Amino acid sequence: MDLPLLEARALVKSFSGVRALKGVSLSLRRGEVLAVIGENGAGKSTLMKILAGVEFADTGEIRIDGRTATIGSVHDALARGIALIHQELNLADNLDVAANIFLGREKLRFGLIDKARQRREARPLLDAVGLDTDPSVLVSSLSIGQQQLVEIAKALSVEARVLIMDEPTSSLSSQESRNLCRVIGDLRARGVSVVYISHRLSEVRALADRVTVLRDGANAGDLARDEITHDTMVQHMVGRDSSQFYPYEPRPPGAPVLEVAELRTPAHPMQRLSFTVHAGEIVGIAGLIGAGRTELLTTLFGVTPALGGSIRIAGIAVAPRSPRAAIAAGIALVPEDRKKQGVVLEMSVRDNLSLASLRRDQRHGLINRQRAGELGAEMIAALKIKTSDSRQPVQFLSGGNQQKVVLGKWLALRPRVLLLDEPTRGIDIGAKQEVYRLLEQLAREGVAVLYASSEMEEILGVSDRVLVMHEGRIAGELPRSELTEESIMHLATGSRVTTA
Numbered sequence: 351m352d353l354p355l356l357e358a359r360a361l362v363k364s365f366s367g368v369r370a371l372k373g374v375s376l377s378l379r380r381g382e383v384l385a386v387i388g389e390n391g392a393g394k395s396t397l398m399k400i401l402a403g404v405e406f407a408d409t410g411e412i413r414i415d416g417r418t419a420t421i422g423s424v425h426d427a428l429a430r431g432i433a434l435i436h437q438e439l440n441l442a443d444n445l446d447v448a449a450n451i452f453l454g455r456e457k458l459r460f461g462l463i464d465k466a467r468q469r470r471e472a473r474p475l476l477d478a479v480g481l482d483t484d485p486s487v488l489v490s491s492l493s494i495g496q497q498q499l500v501e502i503a504k505a506l507s508v509e510a511r512v513l514i515m516d517e518p519t520s521s522l523s524s525q526e527s528r529n530l531c532r533v534i535g536d537l538r539a540r541g542v543s544v545v546y547i548s549h550r551l552s553e554v555r556a557l558a559d560r561v562t563v564l565r566d567g568a569n570a571g572d573l574a575r576d577e578i579t580h581d582t583m584v585q586h587m588v589g590r591d592s593s594q595f596y597p598y599e600p601r602p603p604g605a606p607v608l609e610v611a612e613l614r615t616p617a618h619p620m621q622r623l624s625f626t627v628h629a630g631e632i633v634g635i636a637g638l639i640g641a642g643r644t645e646l647l648t649t650l651f652g653v654t655p656a657l658g659g660s661i662r663i664a665g666i667a668v669a670p671r672s673p674r675a676a677i678a679a680g681i682a683l684v685p686e687d688r689k690k691q692g693v694v695l696e697m698s699v700r701d702n703l704s705l706a707s708l709r710r711d712q713r714h715g716l717i718n719r720q721r722a723g724e725l726g727a728e729m730i731a732a733l734k735i736k737t738s739d740s741r742q743p744v745q746f747l748s749g750g751n752q753q754k755v756v757l758g759k760w761l762a763l764r765p766r767v768l769l770l771d772e773p774t775r776g777i778d779i780g781a782k783q784e785v786y787r788l789l790e791q792l793a794r795e796g797v798a799v800l801y802a803s804s805e806m807e808e809i810l811g812v813s814d815r816v817l818v819m820h821e822g823r824i825a826g827e828l829p830r831s832e833l834t835e836e837s838i839m840h841l842a843t844g845s846r847v848t849t850a
């Protein structure tokens with residue numbers, strides 16, 4: 351008998367007039383990995399929240415083991431073995447790793463939390479997700495990637511029959527992602543069913559037994575294992591053919607805009623970084639996790655001021671000791687952890703988009719509301735941000751659309767030097783191309799663009815030149831003509847060194 355373990359039939363869900371789901375169905379069998387894909391705002395997270403008892407459908411039916419079921423709360427869902435790992439991390443920063451894993455299900459001894467036992471029992475769970483961290487360290491001291499693994503360990507601890515992962519790898523390094531794929535394989539072998547949401551189609555191809563595609567809140571097709579190819583997935587998601595590769599057009603570089611000499615960052619004080627980015631150039635920074643890419647960007651932006659060396663913007667020496675000083679000098683940074691540093695969730699889409707630039711340009715402490723509206727509308731159109739109203743709070747946008755708001759906020763600043771850390775993380779394939787088009791347009795207007803990315807296709811696809819970092823230093827510089835996955839990996843792993 352092969353009854354689906356979990357089934358959703360014709361689910362409808364509206365949020366104050368916005369129809370997020372228009373009658374979506376899904377079925378999940380025992381021990382299978384089902385990928386759910388679709389563009390930003392397609393309804394993936396909403397569907398998963400309903401299955402996990404976080405949200406409730408307006409109409410439709412859920413069946414578990416062939417029987418109609420009501421999932422009235424997260425507790426209900428957990429009791430039936432359904433656990434959800436949210437797209438946005440959900441950990442308590444002020445608690446240690448073990449306490450987060452057992453949050454709400456604390457191990458007690460004489461009525462008190464038995465910390466020692468929690469830490470002991472956390473160990474094998476951390477091992478299962480390949481996280482080599484002491485269970486007693488604070489969650490806030492871990493990288494986003496590591497925090498994501500803690501979330502997964504937490505889900506493992508409830509012994510779920512159905513584990514739903516909403517973009518689990520969007521913040522992980524390729525090493526950590528591979529590790530997670532192994533964990534998922536282990537779960538499947540133990541008969542656990544996994545629902546896996548990702549914008550990384552290569553991962554979906556490697557992992558999924560089946561793919562369900564959503565488009566605009568409705569089903570847009572199911573793909574069996576042997577039908578899962580990059581092209582069929584994209585075709586179903588966007589409803590038309592779309593080329594995998596971004597068309598590259600060379601732009602003539604202008605004068606040097608960002609000149610960095612002997613820069614020393616607090617993360618790697620022994621290394622001296624020197625390079626130049628010209629007007630109209632898009633330069634990628636490649637490297638493995640921990641290579642120092644983020645630290646280089648945050649140092650240039652004054653978050654962690656440099657220990658030595660010099661930075662020149664259009665020939666003028668600057669020494670940003672704060673982001674505010676960096677912005678005044680013409681530098682903007684789209685940060686990696688956008689939720690913490692990027693948007694104010696309670697604030698409207700429009701205000702998030704325009705406030706940074708208006709604050710910089712304000713006269714006599716007055717902010718021009720009309721200009722705010724215009725700027726907001728411009729960016730919503732340019733980035734195709736899916737929102738019902740520009741005055742809608744950002745927290746009600748889908749994950750990918752929140753990312754676009756952060757991007758738009760910094761782009762609206764019109765900086766001379768635009769720094770971006772993983773600019774298209776969590777953004778769907780169509781929107782990625784919008785972002786690349788926008789970066790190109792800015793480059794054509796003379797902006798110097800420097801971006802770090804872990805996505806090989808992105809590094810290969812958009813860069814005029816690539817700096818490859820390894821253990822805090824620039825291991826080499828590759829012009830576009832020498833860009834291949836191999837040449838980058840050689841430098842990134844330290845197996846080859848060029849002097850550029």
Ligand SMILES: Nc1ncnc2c1ncn2[C@@H]1O[C@H](COP(=O)(O)OP(=O)(O)OP(=O)(O)O)[C@@H](O)[C@H]1O
Pocket residue numbers: 365366368369370388389390391392393394395396397437736737745746747748749750751776778
């Ligand atoms: N609480 C809410 N209030 C208002 N609208 C919402 C709310 N939650 C979701 N929506 C809307 O529902 C639609 C579907 O959002 P959802 O988060 O399910 O998309 P998604 O497929 O997960 O996208 P992404 O890939 O960007 O994460 C979006 O238009 C979103 O703005």
Ligand SMILES: [Mg+2]
Pocket residue numbers: 394395396437516748749750
């Ligand atoms: Mg989502």
